[in-house]
Amino acid sequence: MPRVKLAALASARSGDKGDTVDISLFAPTAATYALLCREVTAARVQAHFVGLVAGPVERYEVPNVLALKFVLHQALDGGASMSLRSDSLGKCFGPMLLRLEIEVPDVP
Amino acid sequence: MTSVRIGAGQGFYGDVITAAVDMARLGGVRYMAFDALAELTLAILQKDRQRDAHLGYARDLPAAMRVLLPLCRQQGIRLITNAGGLNPPGAAAQVVQVARELRLRGLRVATVTGDDLLGRLDALRAGGADLRHAQTGAPFEAIADRLVFANAYLGARPIVDALAQGAHVVVAGRVADSALFLAPAVFELGWAWDDWDRLAGGTVMGHLLECSGQATGGNFGGWQTVPDPWRLGYPLAEVYDDGRCVISKPPGTGGLVTFDTVREQLLYEVHDPARYMAPDVVVDFTTVRLHDLGGDRVLVEGATGRRRPDHLKAVLGYHAGWMGEGRIGYCWPDALAKARRAAQILQHRFEMAGVRCEEVRVEYQGVDSLHGPLSPPPADDLAEVYLRVAVRTRTQEDAARVARELPYLGLNGPPGIGGYGGITPPRELLGLWPVLIPRGMVEPAIQVVVEEVG
Numbered sequence: 001m002p003r004v005k006l007a008a009l010a011s012a013r014s015g016d017k018g019d020t021v022d023i024s025l026f027a028p029t030a031a032t033y034a035l036l037c038r039e040v041t042a043a044r045v046q047a048h049f050v051g052l053v054a055g056p057v058e059r060y061e062v063p064n065v066l067a068l069k070f071v072l073h074q075a076l077d078g079g080a081s082m083s084l085r086s087d088s089l090g091k092c093f094g095p096m097l098l099r100l101e102i103e104v105p106d107v108p
Numbered sequence: 109m110t111s112v113r114i115g116a117g118q119g120f121y122g123d124v125i126t127a128a129v130d131m132a133r134l135g136g137v138r139y140m141a142f143d144a145l146a147e148l149t150l151a152i153l154q155k156d157r158q159r160d161a162h163l164g165y166a167r168d169l170p171a172a173m174r175v176l177l178p179l180c181r182q183q184g185i186r187l188i189t190n191a192g193g194l195n196p197p198g199a200a201a202q203v204v205q206v207a208r209e210l211r212l213r214g215l216r217v218a219t220v221t222g223d224d225l226l227g228r229l230d231a232l233r234a235g236g237a238d239l240r241h242a243q244t245g246a247p248f249e250a251i252a253d254r255l256v257f258a259n260a261y262l263g264a265r266p267i268v269d270a271l272a273q274g275a276h277v278v279v280a281g282r283v284a285d286s287a288l289f290l291a292p293a294v295f296e297l298g299w300a301w302d303d304w305d306r307l308a309g310g311t312v313m314g315h316l317l318e319c320s321g322q323a324t325g326g327n328f329g330g331w332q333t334v335p336d337p338w339r340l341g342y343p344l345a346e347v348y349d350d351g352r353c354v355i356s357k358p359p360g361t362g363g364l365v366t367f368d369t370v371r372e373q374l375l376y377e378v379h380d381p382a383r384y385m386a387p388d389v390v391v392d393f394t395t396v397r398l399h400d401l402g403g404d405r406v407l408v409e410g411a412t413g414r415r416r417p418d419h420l421k422a423v424l425g426y427h428a429g430w431m432g433e434g435r436i437g438y439c440w441p442d443a444l445a446k447a448r449r450a451a452q453i454l455q456h457r458f459e460m461a462g463v464r465c466e467e468v469r470v471e472y473q474g475v476d477s478l479h480g481p482l483s484p485p486p487a488d489d490l491a492e493v494y495l496r497v498a499v500r501t502r503t504q505e506d507a508a509r510v511a512r513e514l515p516y517l518g519l520n521g522p523p524g525i526g527g528y529g530g531i532t533p534p535r536e537l538l539g540l541w542p543v544l545i546p547r548g549m550v551e552p553a554i555q556v557v558v559e560e561v562g
Contacts, residue, residue, distance in 0.1 A: 011329030011368070015377035017147060018243070018423075018540050024375040026329070026368070051481035062381045062394055064410075065371040071379050073243070081151045082428040082537040084469040084498040086477040089148075091327070096482050 001103040009104075010036060012094035021053075021075040021090035023097050025068045033066040039102035045070050048100050049093075070097070112296040114289055114313070115344035115358075117176075117187070118142035119320025121149045121166045125175055127320065127342045127361075132179045134358035135344045139292035140180070143285045143318045144169075144191035150282065151425050151538040153193040154257045165199035166191035173206045173277075181212055181276070188267055188288050192281040194257060196221050200279040200559070207561040215561040218270035220280035222554030225258040225422055225545070232549055242421070242542040251426040251541055260422040260550045263387030264310075265301070267291035273558045282423075284387050286314030289345070297349040307389040308413025309351025312396060315384075316355055316373050316408065317343050323355060323373040324363035336362025352409040354401070367400040370408070374398070387420055389413040419544035420551075428539040429466065432507030433498040434514035435473070437527035440491050446522035447472055447495040453521055454497055457513040465510070467500040494527060500537065507534030 006012075006025070009032055014023040025040065027033035042059040049057070055073030062069055076090055077083040087093075115137035117128035121144045131140055144166040157164030169191045180187055192199040200219040207215045225232065233239060239248035259282035268291050270278045280288075290310040293299065299306045316323050323343040325334035334340075341361025345353040357365055374393060378384050381393040392412045399407040434454075438446040451470045458465060471477035473494035475486045497514075501507045511531045518525065 011372070013327065013329065013372045013376060017377060017379070018542060020243070020379070022377060022379055024372065024378075026371060049482070058380075060379075060381050062375060064394055064396060065374060065398060067371065067375055069375055069378065069381055078428070079540050080148050081425075082539050084431060084433075084467060084500055085480070086471055086473070086496065087480075092478045096479050099479075099482060 001105055003101045004104045005098065006040070006100050006102065007098035010098065012097050014090050014094035016076055016080055016090040019074055019076050019079040021072045021093045023070045023072070023094050025070070025097060027066040030066065033063065035104065036068055037061060040068060040100065042070065044100070045097065048097070110297060110349045111346050112139070112293060113137040113344060113346050114139045114141065114292050114317065116141065116317040116320050116342040118144060119318065119322065120144065120146055121152065122168060123320060125172050127340065128172065128176060129179065130358050130361050131342055131344065132176060132183055132185055134360055137185060137344055138296070139186050139188065141288040141292070141317070142187070142189035142191060143288060144189060145193060145282060145285070147423065147540060150194060150257050150259060150423070154425060154538070155536060157194050162198055164195035165193045169199055170202045170206050173203050174210070177207055177212055177215070178210055181215065186271065186276050186292070188278045188291060190280045190283045190288060192219070192279045194224065194259070194281060196279050196281045203277055203279060204559055204561055212561055215277070216275045216558050217561070218273065218275035218278045218556055218558045220262070220266045220270060220278065220283070220554070220556055222266070222550070223259045223262050223282040225260055225550070226255065228553070229258055232545060235549055237545050237549055239543050242544050251424065251539065254426040255424055256427055256538065257425040258422060260420045260545060261387055262420070262554065263287050264291035264294055265388070266554050266556050268295045269556045270558065271295045273556065275558055285318035286311045286386055287388065289314030289317050290388065293347045297347065301388070304389050304413035304415060305411065306351035308391040308411040309353065310347065311386045311389055311391050312374070312393065312408060312411045313345045313347055313353045316370060317345060319373060319376060321363065322376060323369055324357050324365055325369055328369055328372060330368060334362070334364060338362065351411065352407065354405050354407050356405045365404040365406055367398050367406060370398055370406045385417050385421070387416065389416050418547055420547050422543050422545050424541040424543060426539045426541060428537040430501050430504050430507035431498055431535045431537050432501060432510030433496065433532050434511050435494055435496045435529040436514060436517055436525055437492055437494045438522065439524040439526060440489065443490045443493040444472060444475060444486055446524060447493045450495050450517055450521050451497060453517065454513055457516060458499070458510060461509055461513060463501065463506045463509050465499040465501055465506070469498045471496040504534050
């Protein structure tokens, strides 16, 4: 099965609250949404963000708008107003998630 | 069916005024709400308040009012804002002053207070409030001697009270962003405070409007397709009395309103989508349905709500040291290697100067400053790289000394520099400490005062 970056399949937006970053991942179709639900697990997202996120990652399904929500704890070095990072607001986490590669079934 | 049109005028402290003018002129709205307070903003306003007790509000408010008040009086638009920040009475006094200068007699300006808990924390604790960190459970003592602000997130009710008293302008402090927009819907459509599904619908509407351009093509995944982004129209909502709404934007403005722009904002900074805790209702976003009607119109329906929480969220800000930083660019050849060498030089210089750094962060802009360890390996032959060094120190003096070491690189480091940003003044770092306070301990102190311009 070919491996594809999420950027080719989906869009994402991220934001912050304190030391927590949340990412919404949006599928264009129901079929892609099912694929994302299967492939983009909380554990996989946790592994993807190693080195940036110190706490756990939770995932929520939002099928009414074909979205997955990831909540990343201890993700901003303490939070925007005390972080030394350039991406202090976590706005780049959404695009960063789109770097994740997943396996996509071959199209016949 | 009865309805009311509500528009967004601003999404953050420092936002442009041109979009609010477009909203007032072209939006056909009865109400315009301005969100000036991101979570971080009180930290900024606190620094103003430390310097001058008369400050602590969003300082762009008077200039915005000078432009908007005459226009809004002419069009019959009422304004609602949380730009009062840490000092709503001070901000309201500025609005009244501007109205006087513009001879807007009879204009009523309301002030909402009661969100500021800083002077009441001891009493709250004595009354049994739990000030442990709401997420980590860490004890309050860890920050008790470093507090700089403490504000509860109020709901829509005091704003509705102000509107009922005839206020044309409502100036509040920390109010939940969405409540600024929910309030005029409740007031105009006569919703009950236990009509959870309608309150949920109004909160979803407010959530879609509170970040201004983020619902109309700003920060949008499909950014390449956004028309005229230099004149982005901010979102407005036609809110119906059954809790549904249609999101659109002023005609003739740039940007776009589609299923995709609205769903990206719908979930923005929402954690558990089935349990979004707003002060007036717990909202379930998973029942919301979006229908793209075409022509920059999206119907939003199906929001459901449950009984409001018994606690209000409050955020305490505490002093967390100082940051010193500096930036300098290196050109080809070996741009990255030169920037790395410069970082080494600086760290030696910090040690030689005896600067006590609790953390030193080195970033290479163009390589890894935004994606950190997730960045792919850099190309071999980069045209340029900017070095950014940031340090965390206990004292302001140490942070300032860091910035003063940067000019050393001007004549004494690797060749090919440019784009030196100058000596950046040290920045105070503030930690945010969320707590949950029983509603009954906060709400009795809420006050609404209306002043009429004579």
